Amino acid sequence: MSIAALEKEILNIWQRALGKDDLTVDDDFFECGGDSLLATQVLLEIEQLTEKSLPTSIIFETGTVRLLSKVIETDNFETRVSLLAGPANGIIIHFFHGELLSGGGNITRTLSEMFGSAYLIHAISPHLPREGRMPDTIEEMAKERLRYVIEKQPDGPYILIGRCNGALVAFEAARQLILMGQKVKAVIMIDPTIMSVRRSAQLTLATADLFMRLTAFHKSRRHNHLIKIWKKLVKADGRSKDIWRRSYFFFHKTWHQKLLVLRYYLDDNINNLIHKKDKDNEETEEVKAIMNHYNNVLFHYKPLPLNLPLLYIALAYRGKAWRRITKNMNYINIYRGHHTSWEKDYSYDLVKIIQGFIN
Numbered sequence: 252m253s254i255a256a257l258e259k260e261i262l263n264i265w266q267r268a269l270g271k272d273d274l275t276v277d278d279d280f281f282e283c284g285g286d287s288l289l290a291t292q293v294l295l296e297i298e299q300l301t302e303k304s305l306p307t308s309i310i311f312e313t314g315t316v317r318l319l320s321k322v323i324e325t326d327n328f329e330t331r332v333s334l335l336a337g338p339a340n341g342i343i344i345h346f347f348h349g350e351l352l353s354g355g356g357n358i359t360r361t362l363s364e365m366f367g368s369a370y371l372i373h374a375i376s377p378h379l380p381r382e383g384r385m386p387d388t389i390e391e392m393a394k395e396r397l398r399y400v401i402e403k404q405p406d407g408p409y410i411l412i413g414r415c416n417g418a419l420v421a422f423e424a425a426r427q428l429i430l431m432g433q434k435v436k437a438v439i440m441i442d443p444t445i446m447s448v449r450r451s452a453q454l455t456l457a458t459a460d461l462f463m464r465l466t467a468f469h470k471s472r473r474h475n476h477l478i479k480i481w482k483k484l485v486k487a488d489g490r491s492k493d494i495w496r497r498s499y500f501f502f503h504k505t506w507h508q509k510l511l512v513l514r515y516y517l518d519d520n521i522n523n524l525i526h527k528k529d530k531d532n533e534e535t536e537e538v539k540a541i542m543n544h545y546n547n548v549l550f551h552y553k554p555l556p557l558n559l560p561l562l563y564i565a566l567a568y569r570g571k572a573w574r575r576i577t578k579n580m581n582y583i584n585i586y587r588g589h590h591t592s593w594e595k596d597y598s599y600d601l602v603k604i605i606q607g608f609i610n
Contacts, residue, residue: 257301258320264296265316276316285310286357297323306381311356332382333399334374336363341371344410344609345400347417347424348374351541358414365602373403377416377545380537385544389416389552393423400424408436410609415590416545418443419552426557435559437609440573441601442566442590446484447553449572456480481550488568562608564601566590581608 258276266274268289280290290310298305301323311334313319336359346362348355359374366372375396378385386392400409409428413421418440425435446452459480463473554576561580563570567590574580583604 254320254324257324258316260300261297261320262316264293264300268293268296274316276320278316279314280310281314281357281360290357291352304381311360332376332396333403334359334376335371336360336374337366337371338368339371341369342410343371343373343404344412345403345421345424346372346374347377347396347411347413347421349377349413349415349417349420351377351379351416351545352538361598362602365599366606373400375399375417377420379541387548389419389548390423392548393420393427396420397424397427400428407434409433410437410439411435412439412441412605413443414441415444416549419445419549419554422554422557422561425559426555429557429559437560437562439562439564439605439608440570441564442568443570444485444549444568444590445552445554445570446481446488447550448570448576452481452484455484478546478550482546485568560608562605564604 262274262276265280265285266272269280269284271283274283280293285293294305294310297319303323303326305323309322310319313322334356344366346359348358350358355374355376359372362374363370363372378392378395386395400411407428409425411421411425413419422438422440425438428435446456456477460473460477463476468476556575557577558579559577561573561577563573563580563582565571565582565584569584571582574582583601585601
């Protein structure tokens, strides 16, 4: 296929995905309304078209059909672990974005726009099967990813931000930097999925484990059951915070606002019920394997105490128990937060909080 024909085919894919027939080969995907979910869908179609396996960050890195086609045609691409957004002379923020499926390009771009021209966002991807062996612990993940931090910034002080699983990797990377004699200025953890720091969760899992041992459960079967219990605890934690959040705002609004909140809640739940089956069917075996691996890693992670400046931002999950891990902790609870979204109305407030903490 010639590069002109490739450009035409990819442009058709973009136009359908974005719902814009007037797009040109030089229009930027994200500036024209694209997001990480659309980028993933578009990437799958392009892979089918070209019969090539492409890195998930390629659309973010190229931006336009013309550049993307040129890179695909020359086979001049590779899986990128590290992404940069912002001015080269900006204050470096190492961002462990935690995006397992989208590549992190869009969230990196959005974060850079929010922080402004004074900061350089150095985004570091989580481990994925395309790289080869996936580490089995958060500590191993941090050790492996730390080289990208040091390559970009040989000496401290370091600013590390992590989201979801990336928050835990950032915390352990900070521990290893301190052991190396480096200074860590701040660690910001955004809504990590972790239950091992909570005594109630520890007691529940220990009790379940003891019961299964007494009833002679096989080791592998016992482990699978404990993972299921852990996932239920995570889900219950999110739901309890969500119910409290909705109740708090519901009873502090006018009647008109209460009706809007109630309508939003019903619409949200109805849509989840309608699309749940479709979402389950869309999950490939590869995606399931990735999620199972990370669930196992998060289940086993038990952070050791570490004294450093830590900002903990709770969106969908609570994290006050983390105060037992580090005493020098600031805790922010975003009542209207959502774990999987960065571009909600609270995001700019969140960035201001982070800037105040690191300055």
